[in-house]
Amino acid sequence: MMRITDHPVLEDLEKRPVTITFNGVDYQAYEGESIAAALLANQIRVLRYSEKNSKSRGIYCGIGHCYECRVTVDGRRSVRACITNVQGQMHIESQDGDNS
Numbered sequence: 001m002m003r004i005t006d007h008p009v010l011e012d013l014e015k016r017p018v019t020i021t022f023n024g025v026d027y028q029a030y031e032g033e034s035i036a037a038a039l040l041a042n043q044i045r046v047l048r049y050s051e052k053n054s055k056s057r058g059i060y061c062g063i064g065h066c067y068e069c070r071v072t073v074d075g076r077r078s079v080r081a082c083i084t085n086v087q088g089q090m091h092i093e094s095q096d097g098d099n100s
Contacts, residue, residue, distance in 0.1 A: 007030035035081035035092060036062065036069050047071050047081055048095040071097055 002018040015030035029038035036059050039047065046056040047069050064083040072093040073079040081092075096099060 018086060020088070021085055022092045023094055027061045029086040031086060031088065033086055035071065035073070035079075035084050035086055035090070038079065039092075046094065051054060054096070072086050 009063065015032055017028050018031050019026050020029045020035075020038060021027070022042075022044060024100075027042045027044075029035075029041075033041075036047070040059065044056045047059070048071060049055065050057055057068045057070075059082060062064045062082045063071075064080050067080060068083040070078045071081050072073045072095055073084065074091050077095065
């Protein structure tokens, strides 16, 4: 797992672990971190596939401007993973380029 667990300046980095599901697989995340950060920490780089040519897309700007990190969360499409915080038992799915 790729997470900073100790930092000399930041506050205590211990957060409450929760379970999220991405494309049918359970992963550990921490309450309050973004979906994008949780998936990245679990080695997931591809979050969706583009509408044109179905090319893989992941985190690009990381601040909610570009919409490249759109995922489906609990049935709701086009949620920006970089600005949406994790909640326990979230069901997250990558979006296919066909807009289905």
